[in-house]
Amino acid sequence: MRHIPNLLTAFRILLVPLFIFTYLQDNGELALTVFIVAALTDLLDGYIARKYELITVIGTLLDPLADKFMLLSALTCMTLKNVLPIWVTVLMYLKELFLVLSGVILYFKHEQMAIPSNIFGKLATVSFSFFILLLLWSPQNHLLLYGIYFSMLLKVAAIISYVIHYKHTAKIKI
Numbered sequence: 001m002r003h004i005p006n007l008l009t010a011f012r013i014l015l016v017p018l019f020i021f022t023y024l025q026d027n028g029e030l031a032l033t034v035f036i037v038a039a040l041t042d043l044l045d046g047y048i049a050r051k052y053e054l055i056t057v058i059g060t061l062l063d064p065l066a067d068k069f070m071l072l073s074a075l076t077c078m079t080l081k082n083v084l085p086i087w088v089t090v091l092m093y094l095k096e097l098f099l100v101l102s103g104v105i106l107y108f109k110h111e112q113m114a115i116p117s118n119i120f121g122k123l124a125t126v127s128f129s130f131f132i133l134l135l136l137w138s139p140q141n142h143l144l145l146y147g148i149y150f151s152m153l154l155k156v157a158a159i160i161s162y163v164i165h166y167k168h169t170a171k172i173k174i
Helices: 004-024 028-051 057-080 086-110 119-137 144-169
Strands: none
Touching: 004 028, 004 057, 028 057, 028 119, 057 086, 057 119, 086 144, 119 144
16 A cells, blocks of 8 residues: 555656657547546545655655656647647746756755745646646647646746745745
């Protein structure tokens, strides 16, 4: 039982290449199904880990990594198929790079492993995943791009809130 959350996370990581393959082979229904299964296993592993106090260091590292792999893969695939503009994908890669570099700096300067998510980060992730899911379901619906743009604004708000929070609470000089 104690390994179930981490096994679900590992399974989610293994779904990424399947998603990429099915999407790029124009099997949209299967790609959508894989994306939904990944989202459900994400919810399930977090629920099980918290409910049964099975939170592990490896799980806290792999879970967000699995999320990033799936979302960035979906963005990349959708950009390659001209569903999303390239600037959305580039900005998301830059945002993730910023967060990774910030995490490395926090770790080496302040021995803090990760930046915990806040409400802006959670809303941004849920919103972004939701609109990606809708675009997978209806790639020709260009109105859904406005949802992606809104989600991008939430992600910017999340980054700003992280910087402000850590600048004030941890006395980190930025």
